[in-house]
Amino acid sequence: xxxxxxxxxxxxxxxxxxxxxxxxxxxxxxxxxxxxxxxxxxxxxxxxxxxxxxxxxxxxxxxxxxxxxxxxxxxxxxxxxxxxxxxxxxxxxxxxxxxxxxxxxxxxxxxxxxxxxxxxxxxxxxxxxxxxxxxxxxxxxxxxxxxxxxxxxxxxxxxxxxxxxxxxxxxxxxxxxxxxxxxxxxxxxxxxxxxxxxxxxxxxxxxxxxxxxxxxxxxxxxxxxxxxxxxxxxxxxxxxxxxxxxxxxxxxxxxxxxxxxxxxxxxxxxxxxxxxxxxxxxxxxxxxxxxxxxxxxxxxxxxxxxxxxxxxxxxxxxxxxxxxxxxxxxxxxxxxxxxxxxxxxxxxxxxxxxxxxxxxxxxxxxxxxxxxxxxxxxxxxxxxxxxxxxxx
Ligand SMILES: NC(=O)c1ccc[n+]([C@@H]2O[C@H](COP(=O)([O-])OP(=O)(O)OC[C@H]3O[C@@H](n4cnc5c(N)ncnc54)[C@H](O)[C@@H]3O)[C@@H](O)[C@H]2O)c1
Ligand SMILES: O=C(O)[C@H](O)CO
Numbered sequence: 001x002x003x004x005x006x007x008x009x010x011x012x013x014x015x016x017x018x019x020x021x022x023x024x025x026x027x028x029x030x031x032x033x034x035x036x037x038x039x040x041x042x043x044x045x046x047x048x049x050x051x052x053x054x055x056x057x058x059x060x061x062x063x064x065x066x067x068x069x070x071x072x073x074x075x076x077x078x079x080x081x082x083x084x085x086x087x088x089x090x091x092x093x094x095x096x097x098x099x100x101x102x103x104x105x106x107x108x109x110x111x112x113x114x115x116x117x118x119x120x121x122x123x124x125x126x127x128x129x130x131x132x133x134x135x136x137x138x139x140x141x142x143x144x145x146x147x148x149x150x151x152x153x154x155x156x157x158x159x160x161x162x163x164x165x166x167x168x169x170x171x172x173x174x175x176x177x178x179x180x181x182x183x184x185x186x187x188x189x190x191x192x193x194x195x196x197x198x199x200x201x202x203x204x205x206x207x208x209x210x211x212x213x214x215x216x217x218x219x220x221x222x223x224x225x226x227x228x229x230x231x232x233x234x235x236x237x238x239x240x241x242x243x244x245x246x247x248x249x250x251x252x253x254x255x256x257x258x259x260x261x262x263x264x265x266x267x268x269x270x271x272x273x274x275x276x277x278x279x280x281x282x283x284x285x286x287x288x289x290x291x292x293x294x295x296x297x298x299x300x301x302x303x304x305x306x307x308x309x310x311x312x313x314x315x316x317x318x319x320x321x322x323x324x325x326x327x328x329x330x331x332x333x334x335x336x337x338x339x340x341x342x343x344x345x346x347x348x349x350x351x352x353x354x355x356x357x358x359x360x361x362x363x364x365x366x367x368x369x370x371x372x373x374x375x376x377x378x379x380x381x382x383x384x385x386x387x388x389x390x391x392x
Contacts, residue, residue, distance in 0.1 A: 014039030026336030065089035065346035089349035113345025118337035124179035130301025169243025172250030173200035252279035348376030
């Protein structure tokens with residue numbers, strides 16, 4: 001039997017009842033909903049991951065839309081409950097939506113939103129941070145220092161890898177993978193190899209200079225420096241074999257589940273660095289722990305875990321692993337922007353607005369100095385639901 005859950009209410013007389021399953025950063029998202037006649041209910045229950053029963057209790061008998069989190073299981077049961085309560089919209093406060101059964105939502109006529117774009121650079125910066133921290137053994141060195149073990153400079157103390165001139169490999173070169181690739185190429189002058197199911201034109205335009213100026217490689221050459229090289233790999237194995245630092249940025253689906261496993265780890269260089277800021281199950285974490293044990297010079301930087309919030313046995317003891325708690329999108333601007341996009345996804349559907357025509361261009365929704373467009377920024381099942389599309 002579901003227990004009542006604690007909530008905070010804004011604008012109690014609002015016509016549309018919109019629920020957020022968590023308090024979210026900033027207040028703009030609340031104000032935007034209130035201005036459009038929404039009663040906003042925020043779950044304040046001291047429980048990190050809400051169960052399906054908790055969320056059913058929150059939805060109640062009448063609910064127009066829900067803003068939810070990636071830790072929740074949005075399947076048939078919840079979409080059926082939302083639809084029975086008159087709900088037409090759900091938005092994840094995340095770009096990834098592997099926790100959502102989109103077909104079930106479509107079956108019940110519920111629009112599913114996500115929050116692309118606003119977290120691209122922030123997430124790529126964390127992937128870059130983990131790459132650097134692993135290459136230069138920053139966490140190990142910090143622990144050593146705090147333990148009072150430093151008794152003077154030594155030639156061999158925490159020697160790591162130089163990134164300049166090495167090869168960075170990106171698997172999944174979409175928005176975040178491409179932004180990360182640019183950071184590593186521009187920032188550290190690494191050569192690039194990437195693998196994606198599709199050609200990443202935005203990334204290739206940058207490295208080949210199709211924007212009308214010199215490519216980055218030509219620019220380096222003109223400045224008397226060694227130019228960087230790049231290529232699109234024809235298989236993931238090619239990236240694993242050739243790259244010194246590999247960062248994973250695909251979506252999680254059945255094609256990417258355990259994409260990195262015992263066999264693929266065996267193909268990688270013994271001193272390679274592997275970074276994962278996508279989703280935990282993209283790596284077979286048991287195989288990874290074994291690989292880390294067998295290859296002490298192989299290092300990983302992980303933001304996500306297969307059985308989140310848990311780690312597979314042995315991982316926390318590995319000195320060659322850096323682990324952080326799914327914080328890749330955690331900058332203030334990004335988290336406030338994610339909350340805004342999620343709220344506007346729900347609001348747009350509740351108000352009958354069209355869907356924004358390009359979810360890669362959401363800047364207008366994030367400008368605090370002007371009202372957002374009357375559209376839902378990103379609805380992933382818009383086509384399946386036959387929703388109208390806004391003209392830019
Ligand atoms: N750790 C975090 O906090 C965090 C933050 C943001 C996003 N993410 C994760 O990152 C993912 C990517 O986000 P994005 O905005 O860059 O999405 P995106 O859709 O722009 O990019 C994903 C890319 O993966 C590629 N891809 C799909 N299947 C593949 C396969 N089998 N092999 C190789 N490539 C494949 C796609 O073609 C696409 O280019 C999200 O789905 C989410 O799960 C995590
Ligand atoms: O998919 C996402 O958006 C992240 O995992 C949370 O930022």
